[in-house]
Amino acid sequence: MILLWAKIFNFLSKGTTPMKRKAVSIILALCLLLTLAPMAMADEGSANEISTFEQLQQAFANGGTYTLTDNITVERGLILTSSTPALTIDGANHTIAPKVTGLNEQGIVNDGATKIDNLIINSGTLTLKNLNVYGGKGRAIYNRGTLVMEKVSIERASGTGYGAGLYNERISSKALLTDCNIRNNTTTSAGGGFFNDGMLIMERSAVVGNTNTSG
Structure with missing residues (x-):
């Protein structure tokens, strides 16, 4: 040229x-x-577009702003540390989920041999937009930092600990949910949909169809 x-x-x-x-x-x-x-x-x-699990994992390691161009099968838990720069993921209405081998009688995802305890663990600053988070053996999202979610759906996660869909664990943890849905998640402990120990703000969001069997 x-x-x-x-x-x-x-x-x-x-x-x-x-x-x-x-x-x-x-x-x-x-x-x-x-x-x-x-x-x-x-x-x-194109450098900020993600279509594979490896690219998504690298985004969690580096921070920055990214857009999904395809559904992603999660092979291992995605971890954002407190020392990693802020991360923003625009799902563009795509889904991240473990490998699904079927549903149990309650309609909860059976992720087979993967047995991913937490799909996403956040100890930093994480923003998720226009994303479907589907399944998770322990919980879908484990937040220990600052979490912002806009138009995010968390569905069909199962576990034995607090908050199958979302666990906002620490007193210092902050979670802001806008136009989100947390539904059809279950745990044998407390908080099928979510469990909050920190600051949780929900705007125009729904928590429906979640169960716990702890009594």
Whole structure:
């Protein structure tokens, strides 16, 4: 591309004065900039798109802002540490879930041999948007930091500990849920949908169909 612009410059500069050649060079430089800018933007956009578990795991390791372009099968728990920069995941209405081998009689996900205790463990600052979080052997989301969720659905997780769908564990933990659904999760302890030990704010969100068997 650059070689092509150089040839155009040489052609247009033939027989012109130095001032005209300078004007031609400025115009061609602007044209080259306009040509390369969309390519750079496209490269930047594709670098922040996620379509595999490995890419999603790397995002949790690095922090930043990303968009899912496909459903993701979670092979191991996704961990955001307190030292990792803030992470934002826009699910674009896709789903993250363990490998599903079936549902039990209560309709809860059986994730077979994977047995992932927690799909997501957050000790940092995590924002989830437009995402479906499906299943989880212990709980779907275990929050020990700052969690912001917008238009997120947490469904069909099961466990034996507090909060199958969401456990907001520490006194210092903060969770803000807007336009979210927590439904059809179950635990043998307390809080089938969620269990809160910290600060939890819910706006226009629903918690329905969750159960616990602890009595």
